[in-house]
Amino acid sequence: MNFPAALSLIPGPPILSLLFCFIVISTLLYMARKPAHEAIVSACRVLSYAFRLASRSLLSAEKRLKDRNREVLLAEGQAASERIIEREFERINVSVAKNMSTFPALQRRISDTVTQVDEDYRNSVEIPPDPPGWGKVLEPIAKIPAVEDSMVAEVLKSIRAVLEKGQQGVLEVYRKNSRERHLQLKKIAPNLRHIEKGLGAVNLHITGLLERTGTIDNHMVAFERMSKGCQKAEQRLSSSSLTQFFISGFVLAIAIGGAIINFNLIARPMQEMVGGSVHMMGFRVADIAALVIILVEISMGLFLMESLRITRLFPIIGALDDKIRVRMIIVSFVFLFLLASIESGLAYMRELLSQDDAALIAGLLSSGAGNSLDMSGRWITTAAQMGMGFVLPFALTFVAIPLESFFYSLRTVLGILLAGFLHLSAGLFRLLSNLCRYSGKCLVSIYDLLAFLPLWIESKIGGSNRPEDATEDKISKSLSNRSEVDTGSSARIKLPRKSPSRKRTKKEDVTMTSQTQEVLS
Amino acid sequence: MKGLLLAGLLSLLFISGCSDGQDNTLFNRGIYLLVDTSGTYTKELAKAQQIINYTLAKLYAGDTFVVASIDTGSFSEKDIVAKVTFDDRPSKANQQKRLFQEQVGQYVKQVKSSSYTDITGGVLQATEFLNEKNTRDKTILIFSDLKEELKEGYVRDIPLSLQGFDVVALNVTKLRSDNIDPREYMNRLEKWENLVEAGGGQWKIINDLEQLDKLIQY
Known part of the structure; x- marks a missing residue:
């Protein structure tokens, strides 16, 4: 039967036929109200649960993936740190092996130099010239009064000349010795510089080693942080990747x-x-x-x-x-x-x-x-x-070098992207789940809207004391409770009730709660 | 180690199998140029030579190029002036191009004009030749005024089978009678276009030799 034929069901104006059709449909909808509500709610709930389940699975997968990404990231960071520390130790090893091999020679050289310096120093010690032993003998002779043109005077003159000559010779020897001593002292200076240079080189090597140990300490600290799974280390590694x-x-x-x-x-x-x-x-x-x-x-x-x-x-x-x-x-x-x-x-x-x-x-x-x-x-x-x-x-x-970096960082980047995708999908499924749940409520309301006439008559005639109320309450409560549980908020969605003025007894409330639990289960 | 060797040998066999199984002619081009030598059109042969040289420059290893004349009876191998399938090696192909150019040059010097113009016979010969070569692209170039004049007794009222062929008319000159009545020229072109398209081919006209780049497209 097509639409124009439906308009001529009852002889007379088409509005009568339309009204008749509406009444018939409303009555049919009213009669099938309870199973229809249950069917709508069940279908929507099934879809909602399915989407929610999918969302939770995706969130769980995302969590696992994030954990795995974290593990991989930290493992890679640890491996990189290990490599760096290993390299530093190798460098220290090379440095020590290279420098320590020269240390015995250096030590021998310094020791020789010190001996040389000591010897030079000893050689440079000032030895005063021996005073002439016969001075005292000459003293009484010198006290004899000198008479000019006497033989004594001649003798004394000769002695004086001999003495002066001897003194001059001694002075010459002394000067010569002093010059040699100065030369010995002069030879000490380069030896001292040599020792200083050797000690400076040793100092340089030791400073280098200390710097390297400082670097190793820093890397060890970073390594320890990574071993402990520190958040900061993870962030640093992620951004580095x-x-x-x-x-x-x-x-x-x-x-x-x-x-x-x-x-x-x-x-x-x-x-x-x-x-x-x-x-x-x-x-x-x-x-x-x-x-x-x-x-x-x-x-x-x-x-x-x-x-x-x-x-x-x-x-x-x-x-x-x-x-x-x-x-x-x-x-x-x-x-x-x-x-x-x-x-x-x-x-x-x-x-x-x-x-x-x-x-x-x-x-x-x-x-x-x-x-x-x-x-x-x-x-x-x-x-x-x-x-x-x-x-x-x-x-x-x-190309091998950037290729290696690319592959290692690709794992992290893909992990991050995949985790983001999973999170987005989970959000989408959650949204679909909520849409299904609320569309169920919406469909129930639309259904009731189509059957508003019998419902209105029913409310006028029999109030709300009818068996369907329990089911409606059950449905509305189940949906409300679910929404509260899901959203975790205190906002409650109030479905229109047929008899808002109805007062429930304590027993009825207990029954309703048990029914809701059944629905939820 | 033995397994590795075996796998290597198998992959080599597979690759060589792929190589042999592939019909290489499916990647090559075949061009058949028909040059009208009837009447006063022989004066246009210098232009034909230009086209030949241009085509030679545009062809590569594995391609086929044939130059044949249109005379009294063109459905014959004897009308083929020069033909070549270029070698795989580019250096050898270049030598072949030089030789081909020389052959065409000699032909142009000693060509004699024919009394009749059997274009259909030439097209049939070109079709047969290129089908036999089975090249990927099949192009027939007709360097003629497209006015067919058959000797008495020659039957050329044959439907052409030009599926997959490109037929290009080059340098279609206007005859004196065309100047008097241009409809003759138009009808001539239309007749050939219908004939080619009825045979399943693609029809194209290039009169301006400055646009030879449209002749061979990659």
């Missing part, structure tokens, strides 16, 4: 640019080797070969960096015996060198091909007039291409 991610990403982008240039250098000449029209899986084989060469170069660079223990992408390489590791360094470097040489050759071939192409195109498009192209100065581009072909593989070797 993000910074590392962006920096290494930037450097990798530059490296990719270099790899593209490298690819263009060798892709065309590779056509001479593997053919220009052979395709594999939709790609030109020459291009694939060029790409493979570049990837092999990068791999060799990675192995080289790993063998040198600059990066730690493959722990197995770092854990190798030193002898094998050194062999690996040599092999990787040789391969890298050979590949760089091959690339250089290919770059040269590329230049030749370019020249040939240019000559051909000039010949074709200008009817042979352009065959004599000016080739002077082409050697510059040839040399530049060959140089680039040789240098770029070695430059790409250093």
Whole structure:
């Protein structure tokens, strides 16, 4: 029956038919009110619970992921700290081994110098000249009164001359000794400077060691914080990871640019080797070969960096015996060198091909007039291409360092992003759950609105003393209680009641509570 | 270690299998140029040479290029002036291009004009040749005024099968009669367009040789 037919159910104006239809529908809705309410509420509750469950699962997953991220972050931080501390200890070891080996020699040198100084000092001690022993003998002779032109006077003159001569000789000897003493003292000064220099060097080494121990102390403090799972350490590591991610990403982008240039250098000449029209899986084989060469170069660079223990992408390489590791360094470097040489050759071939192409195109498009192209100065581009072909593989070797940082920080960044996504999804599911719950209430109210006429008549005739009230209360209470429990707020959603003036007894309240608990369970 | 070697060998076999199984002609182009040598159109051959040179410059390893003349009976291999499928190696392909250019140059020097113009026969020959080569792109270039004149007894009322072909008319000159009644020219172009499109091909006209870059697109 279509709508115009419904308007002619009752003969007369269509409004009568419409009214009749409305009354019939309202009555039917009123009759089915209880099961319909229950069905609506149950369906909405099921959906609400499902969404809530999903939300809780996601929150739980987010928590687990955050914990795991934290563990990984701290473990990585600890590993990094361990590496730094290990490096510091290695440096101290090297420094001590290097300096301590020179200490016995230094000590011997200082000891020799001290002995020399002591000897020089002893040699420089002033020894006063012995007074002449016969002075006292001459004293009485000197007291004899001197008479001029006498023999005594002559004798005394002779004695005086002898005495003066002897005194002069002694003075000469004394002066000579003093000069030698001064020379000895002069020799002490460089020896003292030598000792000072040696002690200064020792002091420098010890200061360096003290500084290194200070650095180690700082790292140890950070390591302890990480071991304890300190929040501050975690935040610092997290922000450091993000910074590392962006920096290494930037450097990798530059490296990719270099790899593209490298690819263009060798892709065309590779056509001479593997053919220009052979395709594999939709790609030109020459291009694939060029790409493979570049990837092999990068791999060799990675192995080289790993063998040198600059990066730690493959722990197995770092854990190798030193002898094998050194062999690996040599092999990787040789391969890298050979590949760089091959690339250089290919770059040269590329230049030749370019020249040939240019000559051909000039010949074709200008009817042979352009065959004599000016080739002077082409050697510059040839040399530049060959140089680039040789240098770029070695430059790409250093990709290993940002690559390592990128991968390690990528784990953290992905963890943070995933945790954020899970949190957002949980919020969304929670929102959907609330929407379902309140849409249930809304649908119940709309249902009642459609059946308002019988309900109004019922309220006028029988008040609220009807069995359906218990169910309604149960539904409304269940929804209200759930909303209170879920939101945790004190706000209560009051559903319209058919008999607000009705007073419940204590027994009724207990019954209602038990019914609500049933619904909740 | 043995397992590693085995895996390596298997991957090599797989890669080589992929390589052999792939039909490389599906990535190459085939161009068949029909040059009208009838009547006074032989004077236009210098332009045809320009087009040939331009096309040569635009082709790469693995591509196929054929130059054939349109004369009294063009449905014949004898009308092929020069043909080449470029070698995989670019240096060898360049040598082939130079040789091809020389062959065409010699032909242009000694060409004699024919009395009739069998364009349909030429197109049929081009279709057959390019279908046999099975290239990815199939292009037929018709360097002609498109006025077909068949010798008595030659049957060319044959539907063309040009599915996947691009047919490009180049340098379609206007005849004296076209100047008197331009509808003849229009009808001629329309006839060929209908013929090609009825055969499932794509029709294009390039009269301005400055726009040769539209001839071969990548």
